């Protein structure tokens with residue numbers, strides 16, 4: 602058992618696991634099972650990938666977020682003081698076992714968090730799925746429709762595996778899975794991974810920001826934006842960045858965003874929307890896009 606929470610997704614926890622594996626003589630014929638949410642999956646996957654240069658591991662995700670996203674695709678890793686997921690590997694589990702029964706003990710807040718990633722797939726690559734979510738989003742989050750919940754998980758996993766199958770190491774296309782994550786990760790890091798904001802909630806704020814920037818730069822039509830905004834309102838998704846950041850903290854926040862591992866020599870591949878169901882990769886400078894946008898949002902009262 603490792604302690605819950607993003608705060609424990611660090612090298613200290615990795616060391617505890619490695620010590621346990623060594624002490625108990627685990628070898629390459631053994632298998633480690635990651636039973637838990639995305640935090641457990643990322644930590645255990647990383648430990649399994651470096652112990653004796655890689656031992657088998659299996660993912661049994663127990664949160665919606667882990668079932669639709671983090672257990673699939675082979676990214677493992679931990680945070681350090683400088684930012685999120687800065688230390689990690691690409692390492693796939695032997696298999697992923699998903700059972701929706703485990704989701705019935707999850708707090709609703711965690712269902713909303715997982716729904717963020719489900720919504721992400723619809724926005725970046727599947728317009729039809731988005732309109733289906735407009736009808737079934739509430740039932741999925743409330744867990745009153747198992748068929749809809751299963752369908753949402755299946756479409757999400759398939760969507761991710763299509764992208765990862767084409768670009769496992771994130772040379773190009775896989776970057777679209779980071780939609781909403783540049784700002785989201787920075788917010789999580791800025792709040793020092795406090796329980797005030799979990800991963801999915803950060804992505805919810807980040808995706809809305811990316812949608813607004815997409816409109817501002819002439820990519821996303823206002824009509825599509827309104828549909829996204831309506832779904833946010835209908836499901837009560839909290840997108841107000843002012844809840845987590847104020848203007849006096851902006852320079853520290855900018856520094857955090859600049860440390861994002863997705864940046865290269867001051868440029869960033871910002872993931873925007875061309876329309877609902879189609880993402881685009883926009884090579885830009887933070888100073889030209891996200892930073893002025895965030896400053897403007899923070900000044901709005």
Ligand SMILES: NC(=O)c1ccc[n+]([C@@H]2O[C@H](COP(=O)([O-])OP(=O)(O)OC[C@H]3O[C@@H](n4cnc5c(N)ncnc54)[C@H](O)[C@@H]3O)[C@@H](O)[C@H]2O)c1
Nearest residue numbers: 605638639640641663664666667670671676703706707800
């Ligand atoms: N590797 C990837 O590709 C990838 C993708 C997306 C997110 N992530 C990572 O995933 C993490 C977030 O994962 P998460 O949202 O699952 O958070 P989490 O692992 O922190 O779990 C959320 C909370 O739910 C509890 N919990 C787990 N299963 C439960 C259950 N069945 N019933 C009741 N409570 C339960 C946990 O103890 C925890 O308190 C972040 O660290 C994020 O960076 C990784």
